[in-house]
Amino acid sequence: MSDWNDWLGRSERRSDDIVRSPAMRLAATLGDLTSSYRPDAATLPPLWHWLYFLDATPRADIGPDGHAAKGGFLPPIPLPRRMYAGGRLTFPGGLAFGAPAERVSTVTSIAEKRGRSGPLAFVTVRHEISQHGALVTTEEHDIVYREAARPGAPPAPAPRAERAVAVEETVQPDEVMLFRFSALTFNGHRIHYDHPYVTGVEGYPGLIVHGPLIAMLLFEFARRTEGGRDVAAFSFRAASPLFCGTPLRLVRTDGPEAAPVFEARAEDERLVMTATVTFA
Numbered sequence: 001m002s003d004w005n006d007w008l009g010r011s012e013r014r015s016d017d018i019v020r021s022p023a024m025r026l027a028a029t030l031g032d033l034t035s036s037y038r039p040d041a042a043t044l045p046p047l048w049h050w051l052y053f054l055d056a057t058p059r060a061d062i063g064p065d066g067h068a069a070k071g072g073f074l075p076p077i078p079l080p081r082r083m084y085a086g087g088r089l090t091f092p093g094g095l096a097f098g099a100p101a102e103r104v105s106t107v108t109s110i111a112e113k114r115g116r117s118g119p120l121a122f123v124t125v126r127h128e129i130s131q132h133g134a135l136v137t138t139e140e141h142d143i144v145y146r147e148a149a150r151p152g153a154p155p156a157p158a159p160r161a162e163r164a165v166a167v168e169e170t171v172q173p174d175e176v177m178l179f180r181f182s183a184l185t186f187n188g189h190r191i192h193y194d195h196p197y198v199t200g201v202e203g204y205p206g207l208i209v210h211g212p213l214i215a216m217l218l219f220e221f222a223r224r225t226e227g228g229r230d231v232a233a234f235s236f237r238a239a240s241p242l243f244c245g246t247p248l249r250l251v252r253t254d255g256p257e258a259a260p261v262f263e264a265r266a267e268d269e270r271l272v273m274t275a276t277v278t279f280a
């Protein structure tokens, strides 16, 4: 176990102008999979802040996976394979177009664990986004790091979906959607576009669909099932990777919970992501 205490509490602040053009491009990328965005809306839909406050690491400081090399804001976790593990968000206000906003990010937890797939390290970053001095979005983002791929090792056992289905839709993210989402979020992570890297170095069978893209697809689906109702909070957890070109089932499950549970599933009932939506 390493002592990561020096990294806890590290903080960074970014400002950005909430201009409309990235949102227009995301709306085009999602097409009929979004009903949250309106060209004349005064505020961004929830989650669309992922298009702003982006990391602009210079080329010289990029690491082997295409992200900023570790050891800047994020701790230098030695496990090499980074993934998006999940997030918990609240939306106390709307992020208005045409005005600057500020994001303050803090490393709040670093935990080393052992999972079914091997050693894991989780880093959680809390983001607080404000505009005109008022808090509009809070987000806890969990990042997971896995050990290097072992050639010939079988894939990690994936959890199965077990809940009853109330409503479902199927989408099929393709290379163009992945490319556009990487570009919109200025995410250079090679696992989403570099096939020789993701298969040869990281040992996955294909390009990996972004966790935040799956979360957005689930979020938009969840709102559609509730006639576009406002959302106060959203949380999601990535259970297993989805590979480009395979169908993704968006499921509203049938259960007794007050906040409905949504799941992203692969065709064979492999669980890809679980999400909980608290409608306002």
Ligand SMILES: CC(C)(COP(=O)(O)OP(=O)(O)OC[C@H]1O[C@@H](n2cnc3c(N)ncnc32)[C@H](O)[C@@H]1OP(=O)(O)O)[C@@H](O)C(=O)NCCC(=O)NCCSC(=O)C[C@](C)(O)C(=O)O
Residues within 6 Å of the ligand: 082, 083, 084, 085, 086, 113, 114, 115, 116, 117, 118, 120, 122, 142, 144, 146, 156, 157, 187, 189, 208, 209, 210, 211, 212, 237, 238, 239, 240, 241, 242
């Ligand atoms: C995370 C993996 C490796 C763990 O897989 P595992 O089977 O080894 O874990 P486990 O045995 O189920 O659990 C071990 C421990 O980890 C915890 N745990 C387990 N899962 C999670 C989770 N999601 N969030 C938080 N905690 C988690 C779990 O609760 C347990 O804790 P405990 O020992 O205290 O009981 C596995 O679940 C997995 O592969 N998930 C899918 C990841 C994925 O595909 N993400 C999206 C694509 S990557 C991406 O978008 C990238 C991006 C955008 O470019 C970018 O860099 O940010």
